[in-house]
Amino acid sequence: xxxxxxxxxxxxxxxxxxxxxxxxxxxxxxxxxxxxxxxxxxxxxxxxxxxxxxxxxxxxxxxxxxxxxxxxxxxxxxxxxxxxxxxxxxxxxxxxxxxxxxxxxxxxxxxxxxxxxxxxxxxxxxxxxxxxxxxxxxxxxxxxxxxxxxxxxxxxxxxxxxxxxxxxxxxxxxxxxxxxxxxxxxxxxxxxxxxxxxxxxxxxxxxxxxxxxxxxxxxxxxxxxxxxxx
Numbered sequence: 068x069x070x071x072x073x074x075x076x077x078x079x080x081x082x083x084x085x086x087x088x089x090x091x092x093x094x095x096x097x098x099x100x101x102x103x104x105x106x107x108x109x110x111x112x113x114x115x116x117x118x119x120x121x122x123x124x125x126x127x128x129x130x131x132x133x134x135x136x137x138x139x140x141x142x143x144x145x146x147x148x149x150x151x152x153x154x155x156x157x158x159x160x161x162x163x164x165x166x167x168x169x170x171x172x173x174x175x176x177x178x179x180x181x182x183x184x185x186x187x188x189x190x191x192x193x194x195x196x197x198x199x200x201x202x203x204x205x206x207x208x209x210x211x212x213x214x215x216x217x218x219x220x221x222x223x224x225x226x227x228x229x230x231x232x233x234x235x236x237x238x239x240x241x242x243x244x245x246x247x248x249x250x251x252x253x254x255x256x257x258x259x260x261x262x263x264x265x266x267x268x269x270x271x272x273x274x275x276x277x278x279x280x281x282x283x284x285x286x287x288x289x290x291x292x293x294x295x296x297x
Contacts (some may be wrong), residue, residue: 106210117189118228120145122252127265128219128235130210131245137209138267139239140164141182143250145231150189154197157181158207164259171206172214179204184221193225194233203239215240221248224269228252232269 126143129135140159145152158167158180170179184197192291198220205214217239224233247268 116148117191117193118225119147119149120152120225120228120231120252121147123253123255124231125253125262125265126231126248126250128248128266129246129267130239130243131212131247132241132243135267138265139207139209140265141271142166142253145250147189147225150191152187152189152195152197153183153185154187155181155183156199158204159259160206162206163211164262166175167204167207170202178202178214185211189225194222197221197223198243208240213240219243224249226269230266232266264283265297 077224087213098207122145124143126141128141129138140161142159143157144155146154152264157242159165160171167180169178169180172180175248181197182201184199186243188197189195198218200218201216203215203217205212212223217237219235219237219239221235222233223231225231229252230249233247236244249266250267251263251266251292253262
């Protein structure tokens with residue numbers, strides 16, 4: 068396993084020569100400037116309600132063994148209906164961040180351009196666990212450029228209407244336990260060249276709130292909503 072890890076890292080470092088580093092803090096600063104800081108004063112929602120994450124996101128998955136700028140990218144479409152979450156993740160090519168097409172895949176029955184999970188239960192605190200199974204296309208693999216099977220469990224948290232993040236565990240050609248992901252909202256009309264800097268992990272200090280009012284979930288909630296003035 069050590070030898071395998073070393074090989075993958077070497078391949079990733081070779082790719083690194085042709086791409087800029089992903090600055091995790093800088094990416095979050097840039098995201099916050101565009102979407103607003105997700106803290107206890109801004110992520111509170113209606114009492115008992117989950118943040119509505121229906122829409123399109125740029126999702127970045129970072130393998131735990133890879134350099135920080137080596138992430139698998141997706142255009143992710145989420146639909147939240149009540150407490151059920153559906154997600155379709157469409158792979159992006161490493162070279163230009165365009166959607167992977169069937170023509171990009173290696174020939175064979177396992178060619179896939181997207182992954183999906185349906186009707187995933189979301190808890191009142193915004194957490195959920197979903198499983199993706201399929202094939203990682205080589206053109207979407209920033210580390211080795213090869214395709215192969217993946218079976219990944221996503222333990223996500225809906226932080227706000229604009230941010231979902233959490234750990235990833237399972238396999239994608241090799242074990243990826245301890246990996247991370249984050250998804251930030253984008254417009255479906257955003258061109259590949261205009262996609263924002265990827266964010267691939269949760270903020271270091273992350274208040275988690277699905278909109279349930281304090282003091283029930285204090286201290287991570289905003290103050291109790293003031294009653295409406297008559």
